[in-house]
Amino acid sequence: MPTGLLYQSSLDQGVQYMFEAPAVQLTQETSGRVTGAIVSTADGYKKIVASKATILATGDIAGDKEMMNYYCEPRMQRLIRSDYYPVGINTGDGQKMGMWAGGVMQDGPLPTALHPxxxxxxxxxxxxxxxxxxxxxxxxxxxxxxxxxxxxxxxxxxxxxxxxxxxxxxxxxxxxxxxxxxxxxxxxxxxxxxxxxxxxxxxxxxxxxxxxxxxxxxxxxxxxxxxxxxxxxxxxxxxxxxxxxxxxxxxxxxxxxxxxxxxxxxxxxxxxxxxxxxxxxxxxPCLLAVVGGLKVNTDLAVIDAEGNPIEGLYAIGNASGDLYAIDYPINMPGNSNGRCLTWGWLVGKTVAAL
Ligand SMILES: Cc1cc2nc3c(=O)[nH]c(=O)nc-3n(C[C@H](O)[C@H](O)[C@H](O)COP(=O)(O)OP(=O)(O)OC[C@H]3O[C@@H](n4cnc5c(N)ncnc54)[C@H](O)[C@@H]3O)c2cc1C
CATH class of the missing domain: 3.90.700.10 (Succinate dehydrogenase/fumarate reductase flavoprotein, catalytic domain)
Structure with missing residues (x-):
């Protein structure tokens, strides 16, 4: 169970968490509007109906070899290892669910954060x-x-x-x-x-x-x-x-x-x-994270190939794309964590106002 400050203060604000319940699929109306997600629990699948919007914040694709090979430069297959912890947990689920709902990935090859x-x-x-x-x-x-x-x-x-x-x-x-x-x-x-x-x-x-x-x-x-x-x-x-x-x-x-x-x-x-x-x-060289994902507009709404927002669907952090093009600028300390937190704060303001 997390003990961090943000977690504790969010509980005070009435936020509810479901642990051990990964989202496996989005629910979508025929109009294209995303209405929530199906999550997998020990008691079986559960449907979560979003009151305002669904936000993809599932991190990067580093734990999915097939996605890595498809979206990243071929030389990434020669990486010594991935240092994301726990290794293999981020399998690009948000990117996959977003694409099933009509979203598109940013242009490849995806940017990678690398450390020697x-x-x-x-x-x-x-x-x-x-x-x-x-x-x-x-x-x-x-x-x-x-x-x-x-x-x-x-x-x-x-x-x-x-x-x-x-x-x-x-x-x-x-x-x-x-x-x-x-x-x-x-x-x-x-x-x-x-x-x-x-x-x-x-x-x-x-x-x-x-x-x-x-x-x-x-x-x-x-x-x-x-x-x-x-x-x-x-x-x-x-x-x-x-x-x-x-x-x-x-x-x-x-x-x-x-x-x-x-x-x-x-x-x-x-x-x-x-x-x-x-x-x-x-x-x-080691991979820290693949810092590219779904195309979003300036409201952080996931967009389709024509640039139209998919109603009810947002993406932040490494699930979202287009902040970085090819390279990861490490000479700006904290810019990945900083972006992930800032995108979360911004999308919170946007969705709260819906
Ligand atoms: C060793 C290392 C050092 C780093 N150092 C720095 C640094 O100094 N400065 C910096 O700015 N950045 C650094 N980074 C990069 C930075 O930590 C990441 O880019 C950032 O934390 C990604 O945040 P995120 O919210 O997008 O994803 P994450 O923090 O990966 O969070 C995604 C969450 O979604 C969960 N999830 C995945 N799939 C599902 C699903 N289907 N349903 C529900 N939940 C799901 C995952 O379990 C995870 O908890 C470092 C990374 C590593 C590995």
Whole structure:
């Protein structure tokens, strides 16, 4: 049973909840007006008649593989995993019910919120290599771009490579950039950055087989006195290892020259990999949510292919579409949760006034 503030205060306002009762179908008049929904309970199906309107707020489609494959870019099939919790609960039910009632999905491919958090929790703006030992993009990028670029690599996996100075280098880089998996993950605006924050994360991951609570975990970071040893530790084959060593040499030359002639990373992010011990953190992309859904108008009413609202039917949050086009702008903190709450408040005002 939820205990949150919003839940408690809504009870005080007379809101009724039915748990363990997923909606399975909308009810609709021949005119097209949606009148409520059928829900599935332990005692069988029940029909809920809406006094004013029916609002779809069932989240995203990430738990429905067929919808994912149909509505998202093909490369999303190479995602390491989905981090929505509980995994598989959001099966696009609202989108399906909305389409049965005449609604349409926003134009595809649907936007996805991605984080490079499948393995390590740190990679900063430092050099990345793929499984072939090759650098493949400008690493001083935000999480969405990093994830998309990794999806284009063999096995959707990459390693961030840096040297003993990475704590100080990270501190320096924050004068020009930053973000998740680059800065500390939990620093507040008032707290100054301390290099130890990221050093602790990486050294913790290097410590084989144990997390801070002593639980067994997979290793996601490696440390070595030489680059050759590092390449072996992360499992590069002989060809990839040779590529990797050549790439580091070339990268260090570009750092010295102050110009990334390959991927145009800004000069202030060019930190050479010269001082042992050398580190590699393993990185891979995860899906947080598919942030696209049914087409709605500015009242958040679900619309049909001609743009006409379906009477009595609204959609909010990830069940609704067209706020994002292709990309998810992570550089605006809280914009997904913020949109979901705000859409709820707005649709509440609209429906209350009906
Ligand atoms: C690990 C992680 C980190 C994130 N971090 C951030 C962040 O920092 N900032 C940010 O803005 N966003 C973040 N997000 C994204 C954000 O949490 C989601 O986009 C947002 O919560 C979606 O809200 P929603 O109301 O659309 O759907 P949800 O919160 O998923 O709610 C949908 C609800 O509908 C229920 N439901 C599904 N089907 C049915 C049905 N048939 N009948 C009845 N109920 C049904 C589900 O059980 C669920 O309770 C993160 C997501 C993840 C996974």
């Amino acid at each position: 958090q499948a393995y390590s929790m740190f990679h900063g703006p430092f050099m990345f290599i793929n499984k072939n030992g090759k650098r493949f993009f400008n690493e001083a990028n935000w999480v969405q771009a990093k994830s998309l670029q990794m999806l284009n690599q063999p096995d959707a996996v990459a390693w961030s490579i840096f040297d003993a100075d990475f704590g100080e280098d990270t501190a320096d880089s924050l004068n020009y950039g930053g973000g998740m998996f680059w800065d500390s993950m939990s620093r507040t605006v008032e707290t100054p950055f301390d290099p130890q924050m990221v050093i602790d994360v990486v050294e913790g991951e290097v410590k084989k087989g144990e997390d801070v609570l002593g639980n067994a975990t997979a290793v996601t970071a490696w440390k070595a006195d030489t680059l050759e040893e590092l390449a072996d530790k992360i499992g590069l084959d002989e060809t990839a290892k040779a590529n990797f060593l050549a790439e580091v040499k070339r990268y260090n030359e570009m750092c010295d020259a102050g110009e990334d002639t390959e991927f145009e990373k800004e000069a202030h992010f060019l930190y050479p990999i010269v001082k042992p011990p050398f580190y590699a953190t393993m990185t891979g």
